[in-house]
Amino acid sequence: MLMLREDEILDQLSLAGYRITQPRRAVVRALLEDGGYASPAQVHARARSHCDSVGIVTVYRTLDLLARMGFVRRIHAEDGCRGYATANHGHRHHLVCRGCGAAIEFEGCDLSPFLDRIGQKTGFTVEEHLLELVGLCSACTRLVSADSTRRRKSRERD
Numbered sequence: 549m550l551m552l553r554e555d556e557i558l559d560q561l562s563l564a565g566y567r568i569t570q571p572r573r574a575v576v577r578a579l580l581e582d583g584g585y586a587s588p589a590q591v592h593a594r595a596r597s598h599c600d601s602v603g604i605v606t607v608y609r610t611l612d613l614l615a616r617m618g619f620v621r622r623i624h625a626e627d628g629c630r631g632y633a634t635a636n637h638g639h640r641h642h643l644v645c646r647g648c649g650a651a652i653e654f655e656g657c658d659l660s661p662f663l664d665r666i667g668q669k670t671g672f673t674v675e676e677h678l679l680e681l682v683g684l685c686s687a688c689t690r691l692v693s694a695d696s697t698r699r700r701k702s703r704e705r706d
Contacts, residue, residue: 554580557619564617574599575610585623585631585644585651623651624680641679647688 557576558568566572578594579586586594588607595602611632614620621635623644633642633651643652663674684692 557614560617560619561613566613570599571595571602571606572610574602575607576614579611579614579620579632579634585633585642585649587631591632621653621678641681643685644680644682645685645688646682647684647691650685652685 554573554576558573561572562568574595575591577598578591581594588604588611591611592602592604592607595607611620615622615632619635620632621642623631623633623642631649631651633653635653641654641657643654644650645652657679659677659679663677667673
């Protein structure tokens with residue numbers, strides 16, 4: 549999968565008529581620094597390391613702009629607080645790790661038969677959908693497994 553680059557995003561923003569300010573550049577850079585998803589507060593904290601004058605309002609506005617342009621996708625966490633993850637263009641979805649917060653983009657979900665059945669049953673016309681699968685990435689699964697093994701061995705010794 550191709551990863552987004554800061555200069556590509558900024559070029560697209562400029563071509564769409566948006567000014568490339570230092571705060572906006574800092575928000576884009578902060579988003580690209582982490583492979584997981586980040587809340588606006590986390591993006592704000594990271595962006596301030598690149599530009600002291602970045603305000604939280606600029607972060608929210610930039611995130612909304614980047615979402616409208618398809619560069620980021622909103623991620624909905626269990627606690628209801630949403631974050632943002634970088635996104636390549638096209639129909640894609642995310643695997644979200646409950647342990648470390650990694651958001652891994654994937655493509656391909658043949659939901660057409662399911663959506664057709666839902667439409668027939670309800671009369672609802674589905675125009676688009678979002679799919680997030682939440683669980684543990686391979687690294688966090690190994691950590692949980694190792695921790696479980698340690699606890700079991702500790703109980704056996706007691």
